[in-house]
Amino acid sequence: MRGNLDFTPLLRSSIGFENLNRLFDLATRATEGDTSFPPYNIEKLGEDSYRITMAVAGFDSAELDITVQENxxxxxxxxxxxxxxxxxxxxxxGIAKRAFERRFQLADVIKVVGASCENGLLNIDLVREVPEHKKPRKVEIGSKPAQPVIEGERAAA
Incomplete structure (x- = not known):
């Protein structure tokens, strides 16, 4: 059994987990030389927007399929x-036009919003949509803590 665990494939195909990616990357420092096909980039375009760009030279958009299921x-x-x-x-x-399947794990708050194929590059646009109940909210500090109401005590009063 190997002593080192290589998390590189997991980290390279995850979006929305940047801090976790950096921690694993620093901790493991896996060897370079990923020979997977097709090559791709993951870009952070803004605070809540991302883009995956895949090199799909020779493929027509009709030969490509993008599916999102769960995450x-x-x-x-x-x-x-x-x-x-x-x-x-x-x-x-030298232009490899072989069949491929590439999977990316998405965080719960990452949504795919569009895709385009231009000049041999497939661009997939993603956004981070945090639901209201998961966003940080301010809790006011009162001078007196609120008293919990117990059903039995309310009836006796």
Whole structure:
């Protein structure tokens, strides 16, 4: 059994957990060299907005599928049969157009709001929507603590 646990795949596909990501990253300092396909970036665009950018060269938007189920974002690519390549002879084929599935774990408050495919890059936009009951609220300090009402005592009074 290996002594070091590698949390890098988990951390690279989580959105909305920046502090946790940084702590794990500092604690583990896993080796670089992730060979997963396709490559992607996760950007923080603003206080509550994010973008995942995936390099999907050669894929048409009809060959890509984005699904959100519970807290998991799944991006899949399935290349359609290329009939124009039937008579072509490639000396080198470096543009990988192989099927893929990429999963991202999302925090409860992260919502996918849109996607676009342009110049070989798939952009998926996300926002953080914190419900009112989870937002911080100010609690007023009174001069006298409120007395709890007990059902039996109310009836006797």
């Amino acid at each position: 998991t974002l799944v991006v899949t690519g399935k290349a359609a049969e290329d009939k124009s390549a039937a008579g072509r002879q490639f000396l080198h084929r």
